[in-house]
Amino acid sequence: MRVRKTALVAALSSLALLTGCGAADMTKQASPFANAQGAKTVTLSVQSWVGAQANVAVAQYILEHELGYRVDTVQVDEVPAWDALSQGRVDALLEDWGHPEQEQRYVKDKKTITAGGELGVTGHIGWFVPTYLAKQHPDITNWKNLNKYSHLFRTPESGDKGQLMDGSPSYVTNDKALVKNLKLDYQVVFAGSEAAQITQMRQFAKEKKPFLTYWYTPQWLFKKVPMTEVKLPPYKEGCDADPEKVACAYPHTPLQKYLNSGFAKNGGKAAAFLKKFKWTTEDQNEVSLMIADKKMAPEDAAKKWVDSHRSTWKKWLS
Amino acid sequence: MATITASPPRIGLPALLKSRAFQKLLLLAVAAAILVPLANARWASGTWPSALTVDFSEPLAKASDWIIDNRDSHPLFLYFFGHVSNVVVIAVRAVYLTLLAIGWAGVTALGALVAWRVAGVRLALGTAVAFLACGLLGMWVPTMQTLALMVVAVVASVVVGMLLGLAAGLSDRMDRVLRPVLDTMQVLPAFAYLLPVVLVFGIGVPAAVLATVIYAAPPMARLTSLGLRGADKEVLEAVESLGSTARQRLLTARLPLARKELLLGVNQTIMMALSMAVIAAVIGAGGLGDRVYQALASVDVGAALAAGIPIVLLAVVLDRVTGAAGEKLGAEPEPRSGLGWLLALIGVVAVAVAGRFAGRLDWPEAWIVGIAEPVNRAVDWMTAHLYSGVPVIGGTADWAGHFTTWVLDPVRDGLQWLPWWSVLLIVAALAWVIGTWRTALTAVLAMAAIGVLGVWQPSLDTLSQVLAAVAVTLVVGFATGIAAARSDRLERLLRPVLDVFQTMPQFVYLIPVVALFGVGRAPAVAAAIVYALPAVVRITTQGLRQVDPAALEASGSLGATSWQQLKQVQLPLARPALLLAVNQGLVLVLAVVVIGGLVGGGALGYDVVFGLAQGDLATGLVAGAAIVCLGLMLDRVTQPTERRAKKGA
Numbered sequence: 001m002r003v004r005k006t007a008l009v010a011a012l013s014s015l016a017l018l019t020g021c022g023a024a025d026m027t028k029q030a031s032p033f034a035n036a037q038g039a040k041t042v043t044l045s046v047q048s049w050v051g052a053q054a055n056v057a058v059a060q061y062i063l064e065h066e067l068g069y070r071v072d073t074v075q076v077d078e079v080p081a082w083d084a085l086s087q088g089r090v091d092a093l094l095e096d097w098g099h100p101e102q103e104q105r106y107v108k109d110k111k112t113i114t115a116g117g118e119l120g121v122t123g124h125i126g127w128f129v130p131t132y133l134a135k136q137h138p139d140i141t142n143w144k145n146l147n148k149y150s151h152l153f154r155t156p157e158s159g160d161k162g163q164l165m166d167g168s169p170s171y172v173t174n175d176k177a178l179v180k181n182l183k184l185d186y187q188v189v190f191a192g193s194e195a196a197q198i199t200q201m202r203q204f205a206k207e208k209k210p211f212l213t214y215w216y217t218p219q220w221l222f223k224k225v226p227m228t229e230v231k232l233p234p235y236k237e238g239c240d241a242d243p244e245k246v247a248c249a250y251p252h253t254p255l256q257k258y259l260n261s262g263f264a265k266n267g268g269k270a271a272a273f274l275k276k277f278k279w280t281t282e283d284q285n286e287v288s289l290m291i292a293d294k295k296m297a298p299e300d301a302a303k304k305w306v307d308s309h310r311s312t313w314k315k316w317l318s
Numbered sequence: 319m320a321t322i323t324a325s326p327p328r329i330g331l332p333a334l335l336k337s338r339a340f341q342k343l344l345l346l347a348v349a350a351a352i353l354v355p356l357a358n359a360r361w362a363s364g365t366w367p368s369a370l371t372v373d374f375s376e377p378l379a380k381a382s383d384w385i386i387d388n389r390d391s392h393p394l395f396l397y398f399f400g401h402v403s404n405v406v407v408i409a410v411r412a413v414y415l416t417l418l419a420i421g422w423a424g425v426t427a428l429g430a431l432v433a434w435r436v437a438g439v440r441l442a443l444g445t446a447v448a449f450l451a452c453g454l455l456g457m458w459v460p461t462m463q464t465l466a467l468m469v470v471a472v473v474a475s476v477v478v479g480m481l482l483g484l485a486a487g488l489s490d491r492m493d494r495v496l497r498p499v500l501d502t503m504q505v506l507p508a509f510a511y512l513l514p515v516v517l518v519f520g521i522g523v524p525a526a527v528l529a530t531v532i533y534a535a536p537p538m539a540r541l542t543s544l545g546l547r548g549a550d551k552e553v554l555e556a557v558e559s560l561g562s563t564a565r566q567r568l569l570t571a572r573l574p575l576a577r578k579e580l581l582l583g584v585n586q587t588i589m590m591a592l593s594m595a596v597i598a599a600v601i602g603a604g605g606l607g608d609r610v611y612q613a614l615a616s617v618d619v620g621a622a623l624a625a626g627i628p629i630v631l632l633a634v635v636l637d638r639v640t641g642a643a644g645e646k647l648g649a650e651p652e653p654r655s656g657l658g659w660l661l662a663l664i665g666v667v668a669v670a671v672a673g674r675f676a677g678r679l680d681w682p683e684a685w686i687v688g689i690a691e692p693v694n695r696a697v698d699w700m701t702a703h704l705y706s707g708v709p710v711i712g713g714t715a716d717w718a719g720h721f722t723t724w725v726l727d728p729v730r731d732g733l734q735w736l737p738w739w740s741v742l743l744i745v746a747a748l749a750w751v752i753g754t755w756r757t758a759l760t761a762v763l764a765m766a767a768i769g770v771l772g773v774w775q776p777s778l779d780t781l782s783q784v785l786a787a788v789a790v791t792l793v794v795g796f797a798t799g800i801a802a803a804r805s806d807r808l809e810r811l812l813r814p815v816l817d818v819f820q821t822m823p824q825f826v827y828l829i830p831v832v833a834l835f836g837v838g839r840a841p842a843v844a845a846a847i848v849y850a851l852p853a854v855v856r857i858t859t860q861g862l863r864q865v866d867p868a869a870l871e872a873s874g875s876l877g878a879t880s881w882q883q884l885k886q887v888q889l890p891l892a893r894p895a896l897l898l899a900v901n902q903g904l905v906l907v908l909a910v911v912v913i914g915g916l917v918g919g920g921a922l923g924y925d926v927v928f929g930l931a932q933g934d935l936a937t938g939l940v941a942g943a944a945i946v947c948l949g950l951m952l953d954r955v956t957q958p959t960e961r962r963a964k965k966g967a
Contacts, residue, residue, distance in 0.1 A: 029605065031410075031522055031523060032407045032410040032411035032414060032466070032523050033371040033411075033463050033523075033604055041956065045602075046612065046615075048614075048615040049615065050615065050616050053612070053615065053616060072604070073401075073933065074521070074604060074608065075466050075602070075608055075611050075612050075615065076521055076601075076602050077601070077931040077932075078931075078932065079356045079932050079933040080516060080521050080601070080602070080930070080931070080933060081931065082519060083386070083516070083520060084521035084522065084602060085520070085522060087389075087520040088520075089520055089521050089602065090602075105386070109843070114804070138680045153837070155719075155836070156718070156719040156720075156722035156723050156727075156840075157722060157836075157837070157838035159727070165837065167926045168913075168931065169928035169931045169932065170922060170931030170932065176963075189837065189838065189918060189920075190918060190920055190924055191837045191917070191918050191929065192837075192914075192915050192916040192918050192919065192923075192924055193916040193917065194613070194615065195615060195616075195828065195832075196619045196828065196832045196837050196841075196916060196917045196918060197837065198617050199617055199829055199832040199833050199837075200832060200836055200837040201395070203705055203715070203833065203836065205700070206702070206705075207706065214910075242948070254895045283714060289620065291616055292617065293620075295616075295618055295620070295621075295690060295691065295694055299904055
């Protein structure tokens with residue numbers, strides 16, 4: 001018995017030694033793949049949509065080629081990304097679409113996350129129909145007429161109602177409440193991921209079929225499948241406060257950047273650069289289109305943009 | 319003539335069964351006649367009564383808030399979880415840095431030489447080719463990240479599994495306690511516990527390793543326990559008579575005798591761990607899985623495939639090498655095997671040092687072959703020509719539409735229309751006829767738990783998808799299995815195809831599936847079929863091949879045609895194998911339900927993904943628990959008692 005106890009003590013103390021004695025701070029654990037060959041590293045979180053990939057690709061390219069950092073990227077959904085940011089598993093989140101609850105918890109209360117300023121791009125969510133359909137039926141772009149056309153949008157999945165296609169479960173959506181509160185004869189069908197939604201939209205567009213979808217700008221797909229927004233009752237401050245009673249359009253959101261507080265303070269040139277990073281919707285779309293449509297590697301797309309927009313990004317480094 | 323010879327078992331066996339089954343059903347009917355009116359009067363029929371549900375959302379939301387608020391300060395985290403997390407990070411980092419330091423040439427040489435020593439020259443060549451292919455695809459660094467993660471996860475799973483297996487193998491009481499725990503660990507869809515694990519450990523490698531251990535440790539535990547229990551009694555008695563202590567007996571006799579099972583356990587653990595590589599990417603584990611996941615975001619099948627192939631290669635190589643090592647165990651040890659190992663070691667060191675001096679540690683970029691573009695072109699061509707407008711047979715979109723309207727909708731609506739108590743009765747009847755009253759009770763309780771959790775409707779929706787997918791899987795799987803059992807050539811041809819189907823991460827084929835079948839439940843069903851088919855084909859083939867050749871010859875000599883032989887001799891005799899195939903088909907289809915949520919399958923799968931994406935513990939965990947209950951119910955309903963009895967032995 002005695003032998004076993006000493007073995008246990010030895011094992012426990014070696015565990016403590018190995019991990020640094022005493023309390024272990026989970027907020028101080030970077031990814032094991034970071035700093036692999038002794039280089040300075042920045043870890044960026046990428047969200048699943050291509051716009052976010054474009055931000056990260058350009059930031060990564062400049063960090064690597066102009067500032068000499070090594071960059072790791074991790075793909076995480078938005079809410080878990082906030083969590084990762086507060087723990088220091090990732091250093092920065094470059095495109096946030098507004099998460100007041102997380103902001104209150106981490107930026108205001110815990111102060112583990114610091115606001116990094118605006119990205120320069122304004123995001124907007126809405127309902128869209130393909131432009132070829134809007135040309136055929138010009139009045140389809142007002143929500144009041146949607147019921148008249150619901151038969152056009154029927155699919156096997158929506159049964160005898162029209163199909164309103166929603167995307168990834170990680171996106172902000174009030175669509176179920178909207179359909180109910182605006183008394184629309186529609187069924188919300190969740191594509192489950194943006195990839196599935198885009199694939200389906202392109203198939204519909206190829207055959208010029210009618211479809212109604214939850215979608216957002218800025219988005220590269222508009223260049224391939226031109227779409228027109230359907231007017232919903234106008235957005236007023238606070239009209240979306242109660243998720244059950246929403247009956248208005250989505251707001252226009254200036255997209256924000258957030259940094260881990262420790263990184264914001266001690267991140268040196270990388271943190272200073274990421275705080276200054278600010279570009280336009282056109283810039284972002286240019287890179288997104290190269291990645292998603294021309295299937296260029298994000299790195300090549302970023303290089304192409306960086307080479308032709310020297311004056312834009314030089315300002316971020318000063 | 320042939321019909322007559324073969325007919326007795328066909329009539330006799332079911333007749334016997336029927337009488338016993340009939341008694342059970344009669345008893346059940348009597349119970350129902352008393353209970354149903356009572357339940358009906360109290361709660362009304364139709365969908366699950368709201369009076370019988372419990373709302374877990376508030377306590378779960380509170381628990382999640384508590385974890386987030388105390389994660390940086392509570393002693394439980396500072397002195398326990400924090401250290402666990404640290405050890406994992408340090409271990410993964412150590413392996414990763416070692417792999418990087420050896421360089422690509424060194425790692426390839428190491429893999430090949432280890433394979434050579436344990437499994438022979440052919441597998442050594444295969445291993446080297448596999449590693450080089452990972453590099454050629456431009457995936458060297460992600461492959462090393464995944465490998466580092468896998469090494470740590472597999473070692474942890476093997477240690478945990480062996481400890482649990484030792485406990486279960488040495489004590490009957492522990493065995494009884496652990497068995498349901500292990501069952502749950504395996505049936506639980508990984509997505510269901512990703513969220514709690516992420517809450518505690520945060521996004522990243524520690525959470526990924528922990529989630530992998532939960533999934534991969536059970537087979538190790540089961541096989542360890544099986545090995546210990548199966549040890550030859552006479553050998554043990556002989557050792558005991560020599561006056562050895564219990565611990566000596568364990569170390570010198572029981573464990574060595576069980577080494578075949580132990581090695582099989584390691585093999586199973588590796589395969590399970592690898593299948594988690596992509597799912598772990600959803601919580602930021604990095605590596606190959608992350609590449610697949612990122613490619614999915616830009617709808618890039620080619621890039622996803624480039625990252626998926628190394629996963630398949632790693633899985634196949636590891637499976638074959640550990641499998642070969644297991645077969646070699648029984649054989650005589652080779653003379654001078656120590657010298658072989660020494661040579662191998664020197665070889666690896668030489669290659670690694672050479673690589674280091676040549677400054678060629680990273681995979682050279684010039685050697686990367688881009689496969690993404692041709693693959694994407696092929697996928698585009700396929701979907702452009704098959705999606706719709708194919709003459710006579712119609713396009714895949716039409717098929718999907720018909721399948722949804724004619725099969726999925728009626729089954730779902732039918733299930734949801736059934737009064738809640740009648741669903742319970744059906745479950746009870748099925749489970750009791752095929753099993754014992756115990757399995758029936760478990761199945762009914764599992765189904766009732768779904769109602770109590772408040773997700774009755776979405777669960778029946780999911781169930782309808784599972785049933786439809788399993789039906790198609792079984793039809794296709796049995797047909798392919800029968801064909802493969804009758805032709806060695808076909809079986810050889812099928813083997814690599816099945817390997818790829820089984821190990822290719824599901825994320826890779828999600829986009830093609832949507833491109834062919836559109837968004838909805840149909841592509842979810844298609845993805846599930848692709849995943850579950852290989853197991854059904856394999857079990858069917860094996861079952862048919864194991865049918866006693868004497869029975870076949872006898873019927874053949876009586877002039878039975880090959881179709882009669884199949885129908886009246888082979889299939890009835892292979893019945894246990896076919897039932898197992900049904901069971902496995904159900905379990906595997908259910909395992910991809912969550913993935914189906916990513917392509918519009920909705921129901922429970924969507925809820926689980928939603929919970930993870932929104933950090934909503936209540937939605938995710940409740941849906942996950944419902945999937946577990948469905949799995950438990952389906953398992954009990956399709957698992958004949960004989961197999962359960964054997965499993966415990």
